[in-house]
Amino acid sequence: MKFPSLPLRSLATHYLRPLSNPLQTNVASFTTRTTLCAVSARGENVLNLLPQYLLDAGGVEFYDAKTSPDGCLQVSIAENHCVAPFIVDKVNDVQRNSVFTPDMIYYQNTYGMKGCRESMAGFMSTIMDTPSKVDPEQLVIGAGCNAVLENLFMALCDPGDEILLPSPYYATFSFDLGCRAGLKLRETEREWKVDEKEGDALTRASTYYPQIEDLESAYQRGEKRPKVLLLTNPHNPLGICMPKEVLDGLVEWAVGKGMHVVSDEIYAGSIHGEGFYSLAGEATRNPNVHVVYALSKDLGASGLRVGALLSSNEDVLAPVRKLNDLCQVSSTTQQLVEGMLGDKEWIAGFLKTNMGLVRRRYERVVEVCKEAGIDYLECDGGLFLWLDLRPWLGGGEGEKDLYLRLIREHGLLMTPGESMDMREDGFFRLVFTAVGNAEFEIVLERLRGLRGMKKGEGEGR
Amino acid sequence: MKFPSLPLRSLATHYLRPLSNPLQTNVASFTTRTTLCAVSARGENVLNLLPQYLLDAGGVEFYDAKTSPDGCLQVSIAENHCVAPFIVDKVNDVQRNSVFTPDMIYYQNTYGMKGCRESMAGFMSTIMDTPSKVDPEQLVIGAGCNAVLENLFMALCDPGDEILLPSPYYATFSFDLGCRAGLKLRETEREWKVDEKEGDALTRASTYYPQIEDLESAYQRGEKRPKVLLLTNPHNPLGICMPKEVLDGLVEWAVGKGMHVVSDEIYAGSIHGEGFYSLAGEATRNPNVHVVYALSKDLGASGLRVGALLSSNEDVLAPVRKLNDLCQVSSTTQQLVEGMLGDKEWIAGFLKTNMGLVRRRYERVVEVCKEAGIDYLECDGGLFLWLDLRPWLGGGEGEKDLYLRLIREHGLLMTPGESMDMREDGFFRLVFTAVGNAEFEIVLERLRGLRGMKKGEGEGR
Numbered sequence: 001m002k003f004p005s006l007p008l009r010s011l012a013t014h015y016l017r018p019l020s021n022p023l024q025t026n027v028a029s030f031t032t033r034t035t036l037c038a039v040s041a042r043g044e045n046v047l048n049l050l051p052q053y054l055l056d057a058g059g060v061e062f063y064d065a066k067t068s069p070d071g072c073l074q075v076s077i078a079e080n081h082c083v084a085p086f087i088v089d090k091v092n093d094v095q096r097n098s099v100f101t102p103d104m105i106y107y108q109n110t111y112g113m114k115g116c117r118e119s120m121a122g123f124m125s126t127i128m129d130t131p132s133k134v135d136p137e138q139l140v141i142g143a144g145c146n147a148v149l150e151n152l153f154m155a156l157c158d159p160g161d162e163i164l165l166p167s168p169y170y171a172t173f174s175f176d177l178g179c180r181a182g183l184k185l186r187e188t189e190r191e192w193k194v195d196e197k198e199g200d201a202l203t204r205a206s207t208y209y210p211q212i213e214d215l216e217s218a219y220q221r222g223e224k225r226p227k228v229l230l231l232t233n234p235h236n237p238l239g240i241c242m243p244k245e246v247l248d249g250l251v252e253w254a255v256g257k258g259m260h261v262v263s264d265e266i267y268a269g270s271i272h273g274e275g276f277y278s279l280a281g282e283a284t285r286n287p288n289v290h291v292v293y294a295l296s297k298d299l300g301a302s303g304l305r306v307g308a309l310l311s312s313n314e315d316v317l318a319p320v321r322k323l324n325d326l327c328q329v330s331s332t333t334q335q336l337v338e339g340m341l342g343d344k345e346w347i348a349g350f351l352k353t354n355m356g357l358v359r360r361r362y363e364r365v366v367e368v369c370k371e372a373g374i375d376y377l378e379c380d381g382g383l384f385l386w387l388d389l390r391p392w393l394g395g396g397e398g399e400k401d402l403y404l405r406l407i408r409e410h411g412l413l414m415t416p417g418e419s420m421d422m423r424e425d426g427f428f429r430l431v432f433t434a435v436g437n438a439e440f441e442i443v444l445e446r447l448r449g450l451r452g453m454k455k456g457e458g459e460g461r
Numbered sequence: 462m463k464f465p466s467l468p469l470r471s472l473a474t475h476y477l478r479p480l481s482n483p484l485q486t487n488v489a490s491f492t493t494r495t496t497l498c499a500v501s502a503r504g505e506n507v508l509n510l511l512p513q514y515l516l517d518a519g520g521v522e523f524y525d526a527k528t529s530p531d532g533c534l535q536v537s538i539a540e541n542h543c544v545a546p547f548i549v550d551k552v553n554d555v556q557r558n559s560v561f562t563p564d565m566i567y568y569q570n571t572y573g574m575k576g577c578r579e580s581m582a583g584f585m586s587t588i589m590d591t592p593s594k595v596d597p598e599q600l601v602i603g604a605g606c607n608a609v610l611e612n613l614f615m616a617l618c619d620p621g622d623e624i625l626l627p628s629p630y631y632a633t634f635s636f637d638l639g640c641r642a643g644l645k646l647r648e649t650e651r652e653w654k655v656d657e658k659e660g661d662a663l664t665r666a667s668t669y670y671p672q673i674e675d676l677e678s679a680y681q682r683g684e685k686r687p688k689v690l691l692l693t694n695p696h697n698p699l700g701i702c703m704p705k706e707v708l709d710g711l712v713e714w715a716v717g718k719g720m721h722v723v724s725d726e727i728y729a730g731s732i733h734g735e736g737f738y739s740l741a742g743e744a745t746r747n748p749n750v751h752v753v754y755a756l757s758k759d760l761g762a763s764g765l766r767v768g769a770l771l772s773s774n775e776d777v778l779a780p781v782r783k784l785n786d787l788c789q790v791s792s793t794t795q796q797l798v799e800g801m802l803g804d805k806e807w808i809a810g811f812l813k814t815n816m817g818l819v820r821r822r823y824e825r826v827v828e829v830c831k832e833a834g835i836d837y838l839e840c841d842g843g844l845f846l847w848l849d850l851r852p853w854l855g856g857g858e859g860e861k862d863l864y865l866r867l868i869r870e871h872g873l874l875m876t877p878g879e880s881m882d883m884r885e886d887g888f889f890r891l892v893f894t895a896v897g898n899a900e901f902e903i904v905l906e907r908l909r910g911l912r913g914m915k916k917g918e919g920e921g922r
Contacts (some may be wrong), residue, residue, distance in 0.1 A: 005907070037721050037749045038688075039776050043616035077568070084566055091793070100552040102545050105539070107763045143604050147787050154641060155504035180615060180787065181639060212814040227499075260498050271476035302568045303792035315500050319507035324640065326608050326788060331764035332552070333791040405634045 013142040027191035031367055036402035042179075049175045053403060053419045060407055063439065072407050073435060073443055078236070078383050080270065080300035080433045082357035086350055087299055087419045094339035104331040112141030112308075116334035119341035120308050127269040127351065138284060140309040140320050141334065145266050145294035146176045146369040153181050155319040156260050157227045162186045164218055164226035164259070166210040168427070170236040179205035181350060186226050187421050188214045208377070209246050212253050217259060219325040229254040234267040234381025236277060237420050237429040241276040241380045251279070255288045257415040263291050266280050269298030269351055272359035272379030280310055287313035295337070297383065298354065305329065306337055358383065358433060361440065365432040372451040383433040387414070390426030399425035411446050480650045482742055499615030501891040503640075514880045515866060521868055524900065533868050533897060534904055537876040539697070539820070539844050541731065541761035541894045543818035546612040547811055548760055555800035561894050565792040569827035570783040573769075577795035580802035581769050585754055587741035588730040588812065592817040599745060601781050602795065606755035607637045609768040613751060614642050616780040617721050618688045623647045625679055625687035625720070627671040629881035629888070631697040647687050648882050649675045669838070670707050673714050680718060690715040694735060695728040695842025698881050698890035702841045712740070716749045719868035722751050730759030730812055733820035734841030741771055748774035756798070758844065759815065766790065807890050819844065819894060822901065826893045829905045833912040851887030852915040871907050 002361075013134060042166040054076075112120075117136035125133045142148040144362055147389035157163070159182030165173070167187035177183040191450060210231075219226060229250065233243050240252075254261045263279040283291045296302035299420060306329055311317055329337075369376045375388035393402050404417045404427075417427035482856035514537075524532035573581075577685060578597035586594045602611040620625070620643030626634070638644040649671060671692075680687060690711065695702050703711075714839075715722045724740040744752045752771040757763035767790055772778055792799075826846055830837045836849035854863050864877045876889035896904060 035748070036774070036776065037716065037719050039774075039780075040615065040617055040619045040622070040688075043618055043780040046616075046783050048552060079567055084563055087566055088561055089565050095556055095559065095561060095793070098556065100549055100556060102549050103549055105545055105552075105764050106540055143788055143790075150787055154501065155507075156501055158501045158503055161501070177717070179784065182620075226510070227501075230624075233899065255496075255498065258498050287496070301566055303566050305789045305791045311496070313500075315497065316504070319500075319504040322507050322511065323641065326611055327604050328766045330604075330766045330791060330794040331799060332556070333794055340547070428844075445686055 014338060024066070030409070034447070045140060046179060049179055051171055051419055053264055053400075053416050054262055056400065056404065057413055060117055060413065062453050063356075063442070065103070065375050065438065070411065072411045072413050073198070073439055073446070074413050075431045075443060076413050076429070076432045078297060078431050079302060079381055080297060080354070081436050082352070082361065082433050083354050084436075087351060090340055090343075090346060090350070091336065094336055094343075095381045098332075098335055098339060100332060102336075104335065108328070108331050109321075110328060111317075112139065112324045112329070113331065113334045113338070115338040115342070116329075119338045122344070123310065123341040123347060124268075124280060124291075124310065126347070127298065128265065128280035128291070128293075130281045130284060132276070132309060133283075134280065134284060135312075136318070138312050140311075140317065141329055142307050142309070142324050143327040143329055143336075144302075145264070145292055145307040146172070146297060147305075147324075148294070148309045149173075149262075149291050150181050151320045151323040151327070152262065152292065152309050152311075152316070153177050153183055154323055155316045156181055157181070160184070160224075162222075162224055162226040163228045163230050164188070164215065164231040164254075165384045166215070168237055168417055168422040170216070170232055170264070171421075173230070173416065185421075186218055188218045189221070194387060203388055204266040209242055209368065210250060213247065214245065215250075224273055225257070226259060228260045228262055230262050230264070231279075232264045232266075233279065234265075234379070236264075236267065236382060237384060237415065238377055239382040240377065241273070244417075246275040247277060247279060248270055251282065251286070259288075261289045263289070265291055266294050267382040268293065270354065270358050270383055271381040272355060272362045275380055281298050283310050284312050287311075287316075290316065290365075298351075299340075302331055304337070306333065308325070310411055312413065361432045364440075364444065364448070365430065368447050372448050373454070374447065375456050379445075384429045384431045387428045387430055389427065389428055389450075390424070391456070393426050394451065394455045398457075402426065403428075410449060412443065428429030466833050470651075476486050500645065501657075507640055507833075510640055512632055512880055514861075514877050516799045516872055517861065517865065518610045518687055518868055521874065524872065524903070526899065531872065533872045534900055534907070535874050536895045536904060537874050537890070538895055539758060539892050540763060541758060541815070541819070541844055543822065543894050544761045544815050551801055551804075551807060552797065552809075555797055555804075557798055559793075559800060561793060561796075564798065569789070569792050569795070570749060571789055572778075573600060573785075573787045573790070574792065574795045574799070576799040576803070577602055577790075579667045580799045584808060585729075585741060585752075585769065585771065585806070587770040587808070588608070589741035589754075591727065591739070591742045591745060593739065593745075595771060596746060599771055599773050599778070601772075601778065601785050602798075603768050603770070604790055605763075605766040606725070606753055606757060606768040607633070608785075609753050609755070609770045610634075610725070611642055612781045612784040612788070613723065613753065613770050613772075613777070614638050614644055614689070615784055616777045617723075618642070618644055620692040621645070622684075623683075623687040624677065624691050625649070625715075626677070628693040629698055629878055629883040630726070631693055632690075632876065632882075634691070638832060640891060645839075646882075647679055647682070649679045650682070663758065664867055669696070669701055670703055673710065676711075678713065686718070687720060689721045689723055691723050691725070692740075693727075694723045694740065695732065695840070696750040697725075697728065697843060697877075698845060698876065699838055699847050699914050700840030700843040700845055701838065702734070704736060708740060712750060714745070716747075720749075722750045724750070726752055727755050727758050729754065731815065731819050731844055732842040733816060733823045735818050737843055742779055744771050747774050748772075748777075751777065757788070758810075761799075762880045765794055765798070767794065768918070822893045825901075825905065826891070826908070829908050833909050834915070835908065835911060841919045845890045848888055848889045848891055849887065850911075851885070852917070853911065854887050855916045858916075863887065864889075871910060873904065873907050 061071045063073045117139045121134040121136040162184045280291045283289045294307035377386040399418050406412050415429040522532045526536045560876045582597040712722050742753045744750045755768035764834040765832045838847040860879050867873050876890040
């Protein structure tokens with residue numbers, strides 16, 4: 001057990017540590033413990049929102065080079081282990097040269113210190129290639145992308161409102177937008193044409209671009225009208241980047257319906273291919289378009305909890321600035337961010353290094369997928385690959401069976417498509433940067449081990 | 462303008478910067494701006510929750526030794542400027558000797574890193590004088606006391622639920638518990654016996670201890686039953702500390718009603734008198750009692766955004782640990798906190814110094830109040846003094862008039878009682894640590910200037 005990726009451990013050993021089975025906790029159980037006052041329904045619901053697939057993997061033994069070489073490798077958490085050494089050195093360098101000044105001890109502007117916002121604005125302008133530099137006054141710096149997203153959506157929507165988003169989607173949106181903000185996700189009902197085996201159908205990213213007719217149909221569904229169209233770009237979990245004309249069409253359609261557009265671009269600095277187009281430029285001038293970002297992926301620095309909202313809409317910024325009171329970043333961390341992102345020479349070198357490392361990992365995992373006969377979606381950005389493992393589903397086997405079999409027999413814990421609202425069983429997200437270099441070789445070896453194990457090939461396990 | 466206390470500036474110049482009058486912003490205004498999609502009612506409501514008294518003071522010119530020596534002194538924000546130099550030195554010392562290690566880059570336990578929780582547990586055990594050391598597993602570290610309070614209350618209460626609390630109370634609870642958690646405050650309707658001039662009636666802290674009969678009456682009022690009794694101890698804004706037997710009685714009564722008790726003890730390390738008794742010991746064994754704390758007051762470090770929940774109730778801790786995902790403290794700041802609070806020798810010296818400085822300020826402000834003929838409430842803790850300025854109210858004058866007159870003519874911005882739900886006009890909270898030493902002398906001089914200015918004394922202004 002040497003994984004620094006803690007969410008799974010947290011889930012298994014911490015959040016739920018003292019409960020035998022949190023999903024069975026309900027009000028009724030208090031009747032036998034008369035000294036306990038009642039807690040809230042929403043508090044209990046929090047535990048129901050924990051990702052089921054991680055709970056399913058609760059008892060799994062993880063890989064450790066010495067103590068558990070056959071243990072499972074965790075490639076479901078979108079962390080970037082390639083860049084860690086560079087970031088660690090830079091943090092130490094900046095911290096050594098930072099002075100905590102008297103003004104940093106007290107309350108700061110709730111939406112972020114000026115220097116931090118300025119550096120972030122410069123950095124976002126670079127990776128999102130905005131026509132002119134982002135105005136730091138259009139930014140709100142909060143404790144992580146999830147915190148920023150939640151406050152943005154509180155400013156845009158009221159409890160019970162719905163958010164339109166194309167499926168599959170980043171699984172944690174259900175928690176981030178549902179838990180405290182009380183919002184519901186309405187996914188597109190599109191039939192993904194992933195089973196059209198016309199040549200390289202699966203590798204054509206355009207197959208996955210959201211179609212207006214599908215969005216329109218989802219929009220019309222039900223009694224309420226969704227308030228926001230939520231996009232991820234680069235797409236999570238697919239890794240694809242949509243061209244400008246597709247994004248422009250989506251914005252035009254959504255705003256025409258009176259919907260805001262929120263673009264989560266947390267992988268904007270992790271592009272290994274071509275064709276990423278950011279909506280940041282649009283957000284600086286269109287009050288209905290908003291971009292969220294964080295340092296957790298491109299800098300691999302999820303432990304710093306630094307996220308940012310970019311919006312030009314003062315009716316949105318004003319409440320978010322105040323809401324952000326409840327999830328501010330400490331002044332010392334803001335100073336650190338200012339120092340890191342403000343060092344433009346270092347940033348330029350770092351981004352180049354990062355993109356090179358991510359690209360190399362992508363190329364290698366794709367190569368091995370080809371060797372193993374695994375279909376995948378060619379993509380341009382992000383830290384993951386979308387795998388079509390349907391041929392590995394046994395007769396009558398559901399995705400969960402395959403998910404557990406991949407963990408137990410092949411030592412790979414990937415994110416199952418079902419957790420991201422993928423309609424068809426058998427798709428998985430593999431995070432190819434979730435482990436260090438030595439473990440990555442083992443991941444590749446284990447992927448190779450899937451070769452010839454397809455069901456119906458007469459070679460079954 | 463050299464005040465590092467930013468909330469007022471933030472209010473006046475940042476949250477609301479681009480809006481001419483945020484309180485007039487409503488959906489109707491969008492009809493003239495057809496390109497703007499609608500925002501949420503709760504987002505607009507955020508601006509209505511901003512403290513009115515700070516908005517009232519929007520155009521005030523603040524004190525600056527060189528450029529504005531007659532400007533107003535801000536003594537309404539509960540910051541501790543006495544300790545700044547000690548904290549600044551220590552932060553720099555710890556940061557210089559800290560190494561950012563590779564494991565700190567990634568996601569951490571959502572409820573706080575082990576080392577940080579251990580140091581916090583030791584520190585809280587000291588200042589709260591718990592019978593045995595607090596178990597770090599009973600702590601959740603979040604981004605400030607407000608963040609921790611909000612998540613605790615989300616775990617305890619559902620939207621629309623009510624919280625019972627004795628008035629006057631810390632003004633910002635309305636925002637912290639109302640804004641996103643959707644809770645309502647139900648204050649006691651007690652008639653404070655502050656006008657009983659029987660000798661030293663006003664100076665008897667016991668006059669202000671919540672009485673069970675008042676709580677019972679407030680509890681029975683209306684259709685719903687409140688879910689939580691919320692206490693501040695030392696009391697904010699009164700500064701009084703309740704004896705063990707009073708607190709025990711309150712807990713017994715509340716829990717007997719099926720209510721949780723939450724004790725906000727953010728001033729636990731700022732005791733300048735005798736008799737502080739913490740509910741922390743109770744919280745470690747009673748699942749219905751919960752204590753919240755933060756470093757913003759006792760360490761004067763509001764800019765670090767570090768708060769803590771202490772609870773022994775796993776049905777509360779489990780959801781709060783997960784909810785805290787949305788307001789975590791960065792790993793570097795947690796390491797800093799571990800280093801500061803873990804240095805027990807330094808902490809012991811610091812606490813002694815802090816208490817001495819706070820006590821000296823208290824003694825001096827009390828002395829000047831006596832000279833100026835200002836009645837005040839004798840107290841034992843906190844950074845403020847509760848002043849009875851009713852004799853300064855002119856005929857037919859409301860508290861707001863006096864509040865503005867104190868700002869404009871006497872250069873003192875204090876928290877008006879009305880903002881803390883004090884029923885009778887004319888009471889103010891003066892934060893005697895809100896300014897540095899030089900400014901403190903000016904505060905005292907300006908208080909002295911109130912002498913002989915009482916209305917009805919024939920000496921009116």
